Amino acid sequence: MDDRDFARNRAEEYGYDVWESFIVPPFYREIESLRTNKPLIVEGGRGSGKTMLLRYWCHQTQFSIHRAEIPDSALNKIGIYWKMDTQFAAFMLFRNYEEEIWNRVFSYWSVLTISLSILDSLKSIAESHYAKFNEEDLVRMKFSGLNGYDENIPDSYEELIAYLTKRRQQFESWVNSIPSLPTINFLPYEFIVDLANCIKKGNEVFKDTIFDIFIDEYENLQVNQMQIINTRIKHSEIPIIYNVAMKHNALVTPETLGNESIVVVNDYRKIPLDEYVEEYFKIFAPEIFLWKLKKDKEVPTLVEKEELFGYDDSVFEKRRSEVYRRELGRSMNAIFPGMTEKEVATLMLEDSIFRNRIAKELKKKGLDSEVVEKIMSSKPECAVVFPSLLERASFNLEDTMMELAKYNEGKKSKFDDIIHNSLFGCVLYQYGSLKRTCPLYAGFGSFITMSKDNIRHFLELCYHSYLRKGPENYVSIPTQCISVKMVSEDMLSEIKSLGRRSNELYTFALRIGTLFETLRKKPSQSEPEQNQFNIVGSIENYKIESLLRELVKWSVLYESKLTKQKTDENGIEYLLNPIYAPYFGISYRKKRRVPLSLVDFEILAFGEEAKYKNLVVRKTNFHDDENFGERSLFDL
Amino acid sequence: MMRILENEAFSTFDIEMQHGEDITKLDVGNGLKYSIVGPNIDERCGYCLDYLNGKTKVYSVEYDTNNFVLILGGARIQITELPDFIMNEGWADDTIIIDATSVNVVELLFLIDAFQKTNIRRFEVLYAEPKNYDSQGTRPRNRRDFSLSVKYEGYKGVPLYSKVTRDFDAKVFCCGYEAARIQNAIESLPIGTTETYLLFGMPPFYVGWDMNAYYNHINFIVKENLQNIYYCGATNPLSVMIRLLDIYKTLQPDQNMFIAPVGTKPMSLAVCLFLVKMSPSNKCAILFDHPEKRAARSKEVGEVNLYRIHL
Numbered sequence: 001m002d003d004r005d006f007a008r009n010r011a012e013e014y015g016y017d018v019w020e021s022f023i024v025p026p027f028y029r030e031i032e033s034l035r036t037n038k039p040l041i042v043e044g045g046r047g048s049g050k051t052m053l054l055r056y057w058c059h060q061t062q063f064s065i066h067r068a069e070i071p072d073s074a075l076n077k078i079g080i081y082w083k084m085d086t087q088f089a090a091f092m093l094f095r096n097y098e099e100e101i102w103n104r105v106f107s108y109w110s111v112l113t114i115s116l117s118i119l120d121s122l123k124s125i126a127e128s129h130y131a132k133f134n135e136e137d138l139v140r141m142k143f144s145g146l147n148g149y150d151e152n153i154p155d156s157y158e159e160l161i162a163y164l165t166k167r168r169q170q171f172e173s174w175v176n177s178i179p180s181l182p183t184i185n186f187l188p189y190e191f192i193v194d195l196a197n198c199i200k201k202g203n204e205v206f207k208d209t210i211f212d213i214f215i216d217e218y219e220n221l222q223v224n225q226m227q228i229i230n231t232r233i234k235h236s237e238i239p240i241i242y243n244v245a246m247k248h249n250a251l252v253t254p255e256t257l258g259n260e261s262i263v264v265v266n267d268y269r270k271i272p273l274d275e276y277v278e279e280y281f282k283i284f285a286p287e288i289f290l291w292k293l294k295k296d297k298e299v300p301t302l303v304e305k306e307e308l309f310g311y312d313d314s315v316f317e318k319r320r321s322e323v324y325r326r327e328l329g330r331s332m333n334a335i336f337p338g339m340t341e342k343e344v345a346t347l348m349l350e351d352s353i354f355r356n357r358i359a360k361e362l363k364k365k366g367l368d369s370e371v372v373e374k375i376m377s378s379k380p381e382c383a384v385v386f387p388s389l390l391e392r393a394s395f396n397l398e399d400t401m402m403e404l405a406k407y408n409e410g411k412k413s414k415f416d417d418i419i420h421n422s423l424f425g426c427v428l429y430q431y432g433s434l435k436r437t438c439p440l441y442a443g444f445g446s447f448i449t450m451s452k453d454n455i456r457h458f459l460e461l462c463y464h465s466y467l468r469k470g471p472e473n474y475v476s477i478p479t480q481c482i483s484v485k486m487v488s489e490d491m492l493s494e495i496k497s498l499g500r501r502s503n504e505l506y507t508f509a510l511r512i513g514t515l516f517e518t519l520r521k522k523p524s525q526s527e528p529e530q531n532q533f534n535i536v537g538s539i540e541n542y543k544i545e546s547l548l549r550e551l552v553k554w555s556v557l558y559e560s561k562l563t564k565q566k567t568d569e570n571g572i573e574y575l576l577n578p579i580y581a582p583y584f585g586i587s588y589r590k591k592r593r594v595p596l597s598l599v600d601f602e603i604l605a606f607g608e609e610a611k612y613k614n615l616v617v618r619k620t621n622f623h624d625d626e627n628f629g630e631r632s633l634f635d636l
Numbered sequence: 637m638m639r640i641l642e643n644e645a646f647s648t649f650d651i652e653m654q655h656g657e658d659i660t661k662l663d664v665g666n667g668l669k670y671s672i673v674g675p676n677i678d679e680r681c682g683y684c685l686d687y688l689n690g691k692t693k694v695y696s697v698e699y700d701t702n703n704f705v706l707i708l709g710g711a712r713i714q715i716t717e718l719p720d721f722i723m724n725e726g727w728a729d730d731t732i733i734i735d736a737t738s739v740n741v742v743e744l745l746f747l748i749d750a751f752q753k754t755n756i757r758r759f760e761v762l763y764a765e766p767k768n769y770d771s772q773g774t775r776p777r778n779r780r781d782f783s784l785s786v787k788y789e790g791y792k793g794v795p796l797y798s799k800v801t802r803d804f805d806a807k808v809f810c811c812g813y814e815a816a817r818i819q820n821a822i823e824s825l826p827i828g829t830t831e832t833y834l835l836f837g838m839p840p841f842y843v844g845w846d847m848n849a850y851y852n853h854i855n856f857i858v859k860e861n862l863q864n865i866y867y868c869g870a871t872n873p874l875s876v877m878i879r880l881l882d883i884y885k886t887l888q889p890d891q892n893m894f895i896a897p898v899g900t901k902p903m904s905l906a907v908c909l910f911l912v913k914m915s916p917s918n919k920c921a922i923l924f925d926h927p928e929k930r931a932a933r934s935k936e937v938g939e940v941n942l943y944r945i946h947l
Binding site: 012083084085086087088090091093094095096168172173175176177178217220490493494496497498499500501502503504507 | 702705783786787788790791792797799801815817824826828918923
């Protein structure tokens with residue numbers, strides 16, 4: 001098996017028929033229960049699996065040649081997937097014509113495209129293992145009910161396809177050159193409904209069929225086109241139901257072409273895919289990886305095809321159980337072992353370079369050799385955090401040594417809290433100072449946190465680590481660390497391809513990441529693990545609001561309600577996607593935030609380089625030339 | 637005349653390429669009366685404008701991507717009205733020079749298209765290379781990150797030269813420094829990566845600049861398993877056109893060819909010439925994302941190229 005096949009992780013890479021590759025999510029029952037005859041809006045960030053889900057529901061998969069037994073119920077809902085060519089859709093505007101004309105043009109395009117896709121679905125069924133409708137039945141189908149729209153509409157299947165294809169070509173050519181006012185007889189929306197009814201009447205097997213139209217990447221449409229689709233959603237009725245998939249914050253307008261708006265529950269149901277994925281991430285993500293490992297690399301793993309591709313209630317029950325989750329965790333930990341902060345601290349003190357460095361820091365602050373020796377011979381986690389304590393204004397040597405002694409004896413001590421709060425940050429600080437990749441980035445648990453419910457990111461971390469492993473059955477921690485950093489770099493670089501404002505998003509990510517990195521380099525570590533920010537004051541600035549929306553839409557930032565809100569603080573905090581944490585050597589855990597004023601945010605987002613550098617110095621009280629200077633040749 | 641491109645569409649086509657340290661070293665046509673320039677965003681655009689100003693009547697051109705109109709010499713005109721505009725202005729053979737340093741790709745395409753339609757057969761194109769680009773940081777990765785565009789309008793059809801993309805159509809990307817623009821096309825459009833061709837500018841403007849392009853594209857090439865990689869001189873439109881024609885010859889009867897000019901400007905010039913000349917075939921279209929270029933994106937002026945074109 002080619003490594004590239006093993007590492008495939010985007011729905012688009014699997015084509016339209018995903019029967020052999022779609023692992024039924026453990027939360028599938030919940031989603032299925034929402035799939036009634038009401039339109040759906042499937043909302044999810046990048047990597048949440050929306051496209052895979054949509055493609056799974058569509059005819060290419062449901063009537064896949066690989067599906068051995070197809071029940072009659074599969075015909076109840078025939079899914080039609082439409083990822084629109086938005087570059088073509090985007091220029092159906094202006095050019096001397098009123099929007100109303102272009103609305104009709106767009107609508108006509110959708111009629112042709114959807115009609116052809118519906119006809120295509122019949123072929124999928126005829127060629128599938130479904131026994132009650134075959135290619136002869138397809139040839140026998142008649143579409144004479146449509147010739148009211150145009151008497152030239154043929155009534156046989158193949159001829160109807162040829163007719164509609166020709167009309168589409170003529171239409172595309174007209175849109176491209178618009179030599180004159182449209183003389184084309186635009187087929188109205190009702191054509192699709194009549195086509196569906198023809199099919200329902202044309203063969204007994206389709207009598208209860210509903211065609212579910214799924215429009216992917218809704219957010220890329222023009223606003224007037226969204227309104228057209230919204231109108232279709234609002235007025236969806238059997239046998240044609242419209243559904244859309246989009247990213248967060250993408251429902252730019254709920255308006256329809258009329259005076260109404262689409263309203264959740266009344267007009268559509270929403271599938272918040274991210275929420276489901278989040279709840280079952282620790283099960284679903286490892287299942288996908290372990291299945292790929294078994295299938296593509298022939299490595300025995302605990303997952304079974306019958307279970308991952310099955311629908312029995314007992315299977316769902318097992319997959320959602322705590323016991324199974326723990327088994328998956330054990331299995332993943334065996335492949336991707338990690339270390340706790342305390343284990344890393346122990347490792348550090350076994351390394352003379354770290355040991356000498358810490359001892360030197362302690363001596364530099366005026367501690368005598370005897371005290372230093374005591375600290376260095378106490379529990380490793382204490383030695384690692386101790387230098388940071390010396391930086392604090394409230395430091396008192398005598399009290400601290402007493403607390404240290406209590407901790408070493410296993411008694412309750414202030415060091416319990418200090419270690420809880422600061423050890424992770426101090427470990428990152430020490431590794432960062434030596435430009436070494438930190439073992440805290442390794443391990444299944446870290447992968448889960450860093451990928452933050454993004455299946456694609458999780459799989460990238462696993463694949464890239466696994467593909468670099470040695471002859472052992474597991475991936476060594478140093479190998480994982482290198483892979484993690486490379487994936488992090490790739491993902492950061494990928495921001496440049498995220499939509500129209502990608503360059504602004506990229507610059508912002510680089511700058512905010514560098515700010516957090518500089519904060520991480522402060523020796524005091526009094527506020528360790530800063531990787532979030534909030535904006536103080538109200539954000540009544542369109543430029544800033546729209547950038548924030550874009551950053552959240554593309555999951556460069558995650559927004560959440562502010563914890564411990566102060567009176568002048570805005571109610572939202574933003575976490576830098578933790579997949580970028582290894583690149584900046586910062587913590588991937590959601591911990592502390594940096595408050596930013598509107599002006600600061602504006603500088604970070606849009607300011608000149610010099611102003612931004614000043615901001616970093618001002619916010620960190622720390623001048624770190626290194627971030628703006630040359631890096632080591634060997635630093636990834 | 638010997639045909640330099642083996643296709644009937646190019647039976648009259650010829651291109652003469654000159655290259656020099658500065659404009660004075662080039663044999664710019666004596667009869668030039670009209671020059672067309674784009675937005676003056678960096679030193680080299682200013683350099684060309686200074687040269688053309690005074691010698692010719694200067695028209696500035698810009699395409700309004702929102703309204704699909706051209707703003708040419710201060711007038712807003714529909715694309716289909718461009719040939720009439722040209723005739724009214726009295727533009728003729730051997731009188732026009734386009735400064736491709738500043739004129740953007742879509743404008744270049746519309747101008748050449750209109751020349752073809754108005755029987756203007758001979759014109760010149762000037763292009764001043766950049767000497768330096770500013771990188772977006774000093775980490776090893778960012779060293780090759782050049783902040784060239786503020787943002788993109790997104791892939792959006794261009795009147796007269798657009799088609800609906802399909803999975804099995806051929807996609808050709810001219811590669812410059814902004815690999816993300818290609819990745820964006822692959823992700824946002826229903827085009828997949830089968831039948832994808834990449835053209836790199838080799839030799840580049842300067843020794844070593846090709847590495848920037850490869851470095852920025854390598855992850856994408858590996859991830860998408862792209863195999864069709866070609867090389868054409870970064871300042872040599874003819875070599876690009878030869879490659880495009882090679883790809884065109886492999887098209888199946890039902891297959892179309894989409895070309896994304898997201899590489900160097902001379903490569904884009906080649907794409908425009910190719911699209912205009914192949915227009916009767918009804919098989920070729922442009923893919924373009926309309927970047928908003930960053931002001932002062934390049935520094936200083938490098939060598940200067942002059943292309944004398946016979947359509």
